[in-house]
Amino acid sequence: MIDTGFVLSWIDYTIMIVYFVFVLGIGWALKRYMKDASAFLEAGRSMPAWVAGLAFISTNLGALEVMGMTGSGAKYGMLTTHFYWVGAIPAMVFLALFMMPFYYGSKARSVPEYLKLRYDEKTRGLNAILFALMTILASGISMYALAILMEKVLGWNFHLSLVLSAAIVLAYTYLGGLSSAIYNEVLQFFIIVIGLLPIVILSMRDLGGWQGLQDQLAPIISEKGYAADTWTTTWKYTGTAKANPMGVEWYGIFAGLGFVLSFGYWCTNFLIVQRAMSAESSTAARNTPLIGALPKMFIPFLIIVPGIAALVLMNTPGKGFSLPLNEAGQPIWDYTIIMLLKQYLPAGVLGLGITALLASFMSGMAGNVSAFNTVWTYDIYQSYIRPATGNKEADEKHYLKIGRLATIFGVVVSIAAAYLASLFGNIMDFLQTIFSMINAPLFAVIFLGMFWKRTTGHAAFTGLLAGFVIALIHHGITFPEGADTLVKGGWICKCHAYPVEMAQNFWTAIFAFATSAIVTVGLSLATKQKKSDEELKGLVYSLTPRMVETNVPWYKRSSTLAILVLAIGTILTILFW
Amino acid sequence: MGIDIKFPIGLMFTILGLLLAGFGLVTNGDAALYSRSLNININLWSGCGMLLFGLIMLFFSRRSGKSKTQ
Numbered sequence: 056m057i058d059t060g061f062v063l064s065w066i067d068y069t070i071m072i073v074y075f076v077f078v079l080g081i082g083w084a085l086k087r088y089m090k091d092a093s094a095f096l097e098a099g100r101s102m103p104a105w106v107a108g109l110a111f112i113s114t115n116l117g118a119l120e121v122m123g124m125t126g127s128g129a130k131y132g133m134l135t136t137h138f139y140w141v142g143a144i145p146a147m148v149f150l151a152l153f154m155m156p157f158y159y160g161s162k163a164r165s166v167p168e169y170l171k172l173r174y175d176e177k178t179r180g181l182n183a184i185l186f187a188l189m190t191i192l193a194s195g196i197s198m199y200a201l202a203i204l205m206e207k208v209l210g211w212n213f214h215l216s217l218v219l220s221a222a223i224v225l226a227y228t229y230l231g232g233l234s235s236a237i238y239n240e241v242l243q244f245f246i247i248v249i250g251l252l253p254i255v256i257l258s259m260r261d262l263g264g265w266q267g268l269q270d271q272l273a274p275i276i277s278e279k280g281y282a283a284d285t286w287t288t289t290w291k292y293t294g295t296a297k298a299n300p301m302g303v304e305w306y307g308i309f310a311g312l313g314f315v316l317s318f319g320y321w322c323t324n325f326l327i328v329q330r331a332m333s334a335e336s337s338t339a340a341r342n343t344p345l346i347g348a349l350p351k352m353f354i355p356f357l358i359i360v361p362g363i364a365a366l367v368l369m370n371t372p373g374k375g376f377s378l379p380l381n382e383a384g385q386p387i388w389d390y391t392i393i394m395l396l397k398q399y400l401p402a403g404v405l406g407l408g409i410t411a412l413l414a415s416f417m418s419g420m421a422g423n424v425s426a427f428n429t430v431w432t433y434d435i436y437q438s439y440i441r442p443a444t445g446n447k448e449a450d451e452k453h454y455l456k457i458g459r460l461a462t463i464f465g466v467v468v469s470i471a472a473a474y475l476a477s478l479f480g481n482i483m484d485f486l487q488t489i490f491s492m493i494n495a496p497l498f499a500v501i502f503l504g505m506f507w508k509r510t511t512g513h514a515a516f517t518g519l520l521a522g523f524v525i526a527l528i529h530h531g532i533t534f535p536e537g538a539d540t541l542v543k544g545g546w547i548c549k550c551h552a553y554p555v556e557m558a559q560n561f562w563t564a565i566f567a568f569a570t571s572a573i574v575t576v577g578l579s580l581a582t583k584q585k586k587s588d589e590e591l592k593g594l595v596y597s598l599t600p601r602m603v604e605t606n607v608p609w610y611k612r613s614s615t616l617a618i619l620v621l622a623i624g625t626i627l628t629i630l631f632w
Numbered sequence: 633m634g635i636d637i638k639f640p641i642g643l644m645f646t647i648l649g650l651l652l653a654g655f656g657l658v659t660n661g662d663a664a665l666y667s668r669s670l671n672i673n674i675n676l677w678s679g680c681g682m683l684l685f686g687l688i689m690l691f692f693s694r695r696s697g698k699s700k701t702q
Contacts, residue, residue, distance in 0.1 A: 066651070066652075066655050069651065070648060070651065070652070073644065073647055073648055073651070074644070074648075077640055077643075077644045080640065081635070081637075081640055084635050084640075085635060106637055238635070238637045238640075241637055241641065242637070242640070242641055242644070245641060245645070245685075249645075249678070249681070249682060249685070252678075253669075253674050253678055257669055257670060257672070257674065260670060260672075261670055398668065399668055399669055399670075400668065400669065400674070401665045401666055401668050401669050401674065401675065402655075402665065403652055403655050403656065403659075403674075403675035403678075403679075404652070404669075404674050404675055404678050407648070407652070407678065
């Protein structure tokens with residue numbers, strides 16, 4: 056156990072218990088509505104836009120994200136906001152305006168099913184199996200991280216925390232399915248924001264606000280060999296890779312993060328898209344990512360800014376703030392948020408802060424499990440094991456049972472994956488790498504499918520594989536400087552070195568996307584389109600009638616919201632240029 | 633899907649707000665406890681903020697409940 060000096064008192068535990076009572080209570084209250092598979096796996100397509108929108112953003116606000124991004128705040132400063140602004144907002148707006156009409160309007164129940172409708176069975180199968188596998192591994196890793204955190208920080212038993220958190224997630228997703236996951240994500244969103252707000256306020260007050268932070272930061276950053284305001288600006292020092300700590304130039308950020316990685320993640324990851332698909336109407340489905348984008352833009356102030364404050368605190372001896380060190384004597388950046396909680400929060404709000412972290416872990420896990428059981432039931436079980444019989448009522452009942460069993464199965468396999476992660480420390484890096492290799496080609500294929508009716512099934516399938524293979528090869532011949540394991544790359548040859556891992560990830564994704572796009576276009580021209588225009592109606596842009604929003608008041612229209620989101624994003628970017 | 637999520641959110645934050653604000657009141661002036669939070673009674677402030685948020689959510693939940701039954 057790393058001695059972080061945490062002591063929780065009765066008030067902290069009481070807050071935690073109240074929260075968990077509500078989490079389970081929501082699952083319990085939803086139980087009686089779970090009458091068929093559609094209610095359980097698709098939330099009956101009944102979510103209001105604001106609920107789906109907050110769940111949309113909450114799924115992404117898992118604890119690994121919160122902990123990682125606060126650490127990145129200390130490591131890279133405001134440059135980390137690229138993951139929130141250029142690296143999320145354009146993709147979310149694009150998803151809302153241009154892709155949701157097809158995802159939602161096609162009546163597909165999942166992203167793999169969209170691939171089946173648009174292309175063919177093999178493309179769906181490839182995507183469904185990879186997605187199910189990855190999702191369940193990701194869920195296990197998030198559980199592992201939670202248990203290790205509880206062990207190191209609070210001294211709780213590793214196995215007990217693992218099983219207890221799995222049991223809570225299982226209970227509420229088993230009872231209430233996707234609705235329960237979504238409603239709880241909304242609750243989690245609020246508890247995360249309210250639980251972390253005190254450290255933002257207190258750290259800013261301690262350091263004299265944004266101006267005070269900048270003043271105290273300047274000498275620390277100059278000593279690192281960067282311009283004094285590098286940590287408080289976003290684009291200013293991206294002219295050359297050497298001038299900023301991320302080691303990426305502006306075009307790398309723009310193309311890698313702003314285009315390939317973010318569009319790959321936000322527009323094709325079923326975990327995310329599923330939230331929007333659960334919306335009550337096509338307008339609500341379009342508005343979901345836009346409503347999610349509004350809080351998304353301000354999350355950096357909640358988690359990145361305290362990370363920057365932590366860097367100042369670390370370098371100010373009188374503050375008594377330090378991060379725990381790993382075996383190599385390097386600070387464990389992921390613990391930044393934990394140490395900030397300890398620094399500023401007395402008993403009471405401390406319990407709230409810890410509850411916020413627990414909440415974010417569970418939201419990540421529940422999100423994975425609820426996406427897994429949908430893909431398993433509809434895209435694998437219904438497609439390959441037991442197709443629908445035609446008796447709709449009996450089928451719905453049967454698939455509801457399978458969805459429930461898949462939930463239990465998913466949680467059990469997650470626990471196994473968590474133990475796997477505890478054996479191989481690198482598995483997390485490994486998974487993230489694989490994820491970035493799968494998402495970029497998938498985006499190329501879905502994008503071409505939606506906007507070019509000529510794209511064929513054979514081309515899409517080959518494009519997916521080709522993109523993945525190129526990503527693997529690129530990862531095999533390049534490595535980040537100072538890499539000590541082959542998981543980080545260079546396992547074929549050490550032919551090209553990137554200054555940091557992030558630069559390598561960006562370029563892996565760019566190459567994968569480009570290859571996939573070129574192969575898909577080339578083969579589409581060479582192969583015959585088997586689907587008629589009539590079959591592609593509702594799936595392809597040029598063959599689908601435009602959605603008109605005449606009966607929707609102007610302030611609820613997607614175009615209005617999109618303009619608002621883009622305007623706020625632009626203003627924030629200029630303010631922190 | 634059946635339930636109005638504003639109600640449990642409102643109820644939970646009302647309860648947590650009362651709990652925290654109450655704890656803040658009881659421990660008000662406890663210098664040892666609040667030295668971390670720069671001598672600010674952060675429990676009282678957070679508690680009041682949460683109570684207010686909870687009550688607003690409950691208010692909207694009641695209002696949308698009424699408009700549906702009409």
